Each structure stands twice: as structure tokens, then as C-alpha cells.
Amino acid sequence: MCEDHEMRCSCGASSASIMFRDEIFPEEIVSRVYCPQCSAGVEFDAATMVADNGWIIEFDMEVAEYFRDRAPELTGAITPEALFDGGYATWRGVYPGEHEDSARERQELLELSRIDKARYFKEFKQWGRKRMERLRQEGWRKAQAS
Ligand SMILES: [Zn+2]
Numbered sequence: 001m002c003e004d005h006e007m008r009c010s011c012g013a014s015s016a017s018i019m020f021r022d023e024i025f026p027e028e029i030v031s032r033v034y035c036p037q038c039s040a041g042v043e044f045d046a047a048t049m050v051a052d053n054g055w056i057i058e059f060d061m062e063v064a065e066y067f068r069d070r071a072p073e074l075t076g077a078i079t080p081e082a083l084f085d086g087g088y089a090t091w092r093g094v095y096p097g098e099h100e101d102s103a104r105e106r107q108e109l110l111e112l113s114r115i116d117k118a119r120y121f122k123e124f125k126q127w128g129r130k131r132m133e134r135l136r137q138e139g140w141r142k143a144q145a146s
Contacts, residue, residue, distance in 0.1 A: 004092040011038035016096030021087040032058040050080040052141040
């Protein structure tokens with residue numbers, strides 16, 4: 001069970017869906033989210049932040065430390081990277097807003113299926129792989145491992 005929470009960024013121009021794996025940590029471990037606009041004015045602190053392609057998630061490491069017993073598989077120091085990469089508090093999807101883009105792209109494909117079935121099947125087969133490749137090149141953190 002993964003709940004996701006919509007969080008507005010610090011300047012209010014954007015928002016990100018953040019997913020908390022199995023609700024192990026409460027959403028309070030995320031203190032702020034910065035979009036590419038507002039992250040420019042932030043001094044990056046590796047002790048509390050993860051940067052991803054212009055976005056920054058700032059964690060409340062005290063809260064994370066307080067709840068650390070709930071994640072016994074997290075051995076060693078709890079770091080922002082461990083929280084993000086382990087899925088304890090991470091984007092829903094590969095990047096903020098991916099589920100909206102993904103839904104739109106699927107819709108476009110669906111429209112193509114009405115016009116040109118053969119091309120639709122061809123495009124659909126390549127769609128997942130091609131977009132993952134694009135996201136990897138764009139530099140999104142969650143696209144790097146695959
Ligand atoms: Zn912002």
C-alpha cells in the first residue's frame with residue numbers, strides 16, 4: 001500500500017506527488033519541496049536534501065531518525081538518498097508530474113489507435129522503452145538504475 005501526497009513547492013508554482021512506501025515513514029519526513037524555479041535560490045545541503053534534475057526534496061532528518069525503527073532494513077545511517085532511493089519518500093513515478101504526462105501520452109496513443117491501428121501497435125510497443133531512455137538522458141535520478 002503506497003499512499004501518495006501532493007505537495008506544493010516552496011514558491012507555489014508547481015507541485016509534486018510524493019509517495020511513501022508502505023507508509024513506513026509519515027509524510028512529515030518531507031519538510032519542503034523545491035521546483036526548478038525555487039530551488040535556484042536554495043543553498044543545497046546534502047545532509048538533508050536530495051537534488052533531482054532541478055528539483056529538491058528537503059527532509060526532516062530528525063523525524064526520519066525518530067521513526068527509523070519502523071524500517072529495520074535500513075541499516076547504517078539514514079540519509080536523504082536512502083529515503084529517496086529506497087522509496088520511503090520519493091516521486092510518484094520517475095519525476096514529479098510523471099503520472100499526468102504518462103496519462104496524456106497514453107491518451108494520445110489511444111487516439112492514434114483510432115486512426116491507424118498498425119502504427120499504434122508499433123508505437124505502443126516502443127513507448128515504454130523510448131520514454132525511459134528519454135528520461136535517463138534528461139538525467140532523472142530514478143531513471144538511472146534501469
Ligand atoms: Zn517552486
